[in-house]
Amino acid sequence: MTTLILITLATAFASMLLLVPLVRAGAIRVGLVDNPDAERKLHARPIALAGGLAVFIATGIAFVTGVAYESGWQEFEKLTQISSRWYVLLGASTAILVVGLIDDKWALRGRQKLLAQVVISMIVVGSGTVMNSVSLFGWDIPLGIFAIPVSVLWLLLSINALNLLDGADGMATTVGAFVCGGLALLSASSAHSPSTAIAATALCGALIGFLVFNRPPASIFLGDAGSMMIGLMVGVLAMWCSLKESAVLVAAPVAILVLPLFDSTAAIVRRWMTGRSMYATDRGHLHHLLSEKFGPNGMLMVVAGLCTFSSAIAILSVKFQQEWLVPIGAIGVLGFLVLTRTFGHSECRLLLGRVYHFAHSFAVRPQQCDSSKQLRTVKLQGEGCWEPVWEPLVEFAKAHDFAKVQIDANMAWLHEGYHATWQSVRLPEKAFQNVVRIPLYATRPGDDEAVPIGKVEVITNSTTDSLVYLGYFLEHVEELQAQVHHLVDKLNVLRSRKATSDQAGQSTDAVDKPLANEVEAATTS
Structure with missing residues (x-):
């Protein structure tokens, strides 16, 4: 398994080194660039988009190589025997990549993107990738009629969590690489088919190769096409690699995805509590505050450290069957960010203030409600x-x-x-x-x-x-x-x-x- 992972990782990395210059030149030629503005996009010059296209192609090349190696180099016909769910994932990833490219070029409305995400997620769930029950700390919780809505919601969260993080050079790429690496190790440690580990490793290697060009100062961006496609693949692979009989172990994948999920949750709380539109733009995301406090390179180092810690805890919890380690790891990461006022402190104040005043309202007599x-x-x-x-x-x-x-x-x-x-x-x-x-x-x-x-x-x-x-x-x-x-x-x-x-x-x-x-x-x- 170690050799298989290394071959897949190296193939994805090398493919990215060859593909990115070609994709970058093509994006600039057709005008697929991210232009700076005076409000939110503060880079100095137009930057090529469509990095997600290079990631998609390199991941596919590495996946085929890994599966071919695992089945024997002389038995390429086994590639056609891959489970149909992989073809569904390929089609869904292609579809969301196309939607993202259209958005990067012509700027879709938020509700239009959300509709496309919902449709694509429902197709994936309808093909059989569904959480019929979840296993949390030894308890199997059947979802019943909520199985499909919960599964679709999970994919939507994954898609948008990575998308929201993609606002600073190297941020989504670094988080995505660590998340995929964690999922690859998590999948490799299970007794299931190695195909999931190969796919996660291929995506991890592609993102590491992309980081060569995407680190500060970036010469190419993932774009919405890349971030949404990576988010979809991460969400699906997280479900596949955490299967235990008919239940999905939710603790370990959530721990690995703790940073993007926390950023998404904080953004929802911040906009809901302040009465802003859910599609409103601001610079209150994790990457904005980390970059403001530690600088562009320091931001990536902090993110890498936090992702390493949360992923290691999740993998150890599965290896030693100690699920209680997961909340400790997640609380440690979130506690560090909130207590140091690095990220999430303002959102916690908004939420706790609302809860306090709601609770206090029960102690106010009716005659005093207006005054x-x-x-x-x-x-x-x-x-x-x-x-x-x-x-x-x-x-x-x-x-x-x-x-x-x-x-x-x-x-x-x-x-x-x-x-x-x-x-x-x-x-x-x-x-x-x-x-x-x-x-x-x-x-x-x-x-x-x-x-x-x-x-x-x-x-x-x-x-x-x-x-x-x-x-x-x-x-x-x-x-x-x-x-x-x-x-x-x-x-x-x-x-x-x-x-x-x-x-x-x-x-x-x-x-x-x-x-x-x-x-x-x-x-x-």
């Missing part, structure tokens, strides 16, 4: 001092007996995010609410026109007096916008100086603190 207020403020990212913007809003709401005031700001180009809510324990019935939503605007460096960065929402009872007070509020919206502009201008200066110091090779630690103090002093004046 009792709840306050939540969370600085999601950045160094901006939002109190001069937020506190006058709360004072105005208190003075005029508003039911709710909320502010949400998201500036991806500044790595800045802020969310705050002040509201009554019991809001008025929707039919009797006056709701006003004011978009907030700011100017990005190099742009002549202001762009939307968030919103302020106000809710009052539907009374004559409240309409008058809402009129007063609208009269002061220009002052609110001016405060936001003032704050963002200072943050733009801070970001510009940090970028200049980075380019000059200076330590940003020496300049961050005084510049942050300058921003706070300016915005509170």
Whole structure:
């Protein structure tokens, strides 16, 4: 088995070294490139996409080579005897690769991509790749009528988990390589067909080879085509390599996939709790925060260390049949990220704050529901001092007996995010609410026109007096916008100086603190 894995790994790696320059040149020729913008895509020049196509081809070459070696070099006809599920996976991977290439070239809507993902996942599940029951810590839990929905949901999570991580040079590639390596070892340690181990090894070797070109500064990206295709294959292989009779062992695959799953969960929590669209873009993902804290290369080292730890724990848990090791490993990884405030701390604050206020609402007497207020403020990212913007809003709401005031700001180009809510324990019935939503605007460096960065929402009872007070509020919206502009201008200066110091090779630690103090002093004046 060791020789088989090494041959498959080497074939995939060598294939990538030959394929990537060809695919990169072809992508540039047809205009399949990722152009920088002033908000989220901050690379300096257009970068070729379609790296996923090279990964797909190299994985196929390595898989065929591995299966041929395992069955005997003189018995290539055995390749035609592979289980039909592999042909389904080939077709599904091809389909999602095509969808991704179309999206990379012409930019599909989020719901269009999701629909395609659902259809492809349902085809895979309909072909027999389904979780009829799951085994967790020795307990077999039959899923019954939920088997198909749970299986489809698992594939959707896998597809989008890797896709969401693909926002920094080498990030999705590094995570994918470690995840596939872990799945290969997990599959090799089982008594099932080695085909799953071969496929996982082939994908791992292809990603390692792609990392040669995708490490910072990257010369080619996976694109949505690559990240979604890898996510689908990882999700399917995770189900196949963890089969135990008729049940799927969920602990080990989840532990191996803990980083991408945590990032996806945090993104859902962050957008749901702040009232943003699930398709909204921000720079609050794991790779953004790690890159901001440790730099591009440091980010990859931290990710590699965390993936190594979680994968090793998962493999050991299976080898020694000690499933209790899995939650310890997962908690260790997540605890490190949250407690060091590297990632997930803001999302935990949002979630715990919502849970606390929900629990507290049960202790409030009915007569106090309208007068009792709840306050939540969370600085999601950045160094901006939002109190001069937020506190006058709360004072105005208190003075005029508003039911709710909320502010949400998201500036991806500044790595800045802020969310705050002040509201009554019991809001008025929707039919009797006056709701006003004011978009907030700011100017990005190099742009002549202001762009939307968030919103302020106000809710009052539907009374004559409240309409008058809402009129007063609208009269002061220009002052609110001016405060936001003032704050963002200072943050733009801070970001510009940090970028200049980075380019000059200076330590940003020496300049961050005084510049942050300058921003706070300016915005509170």
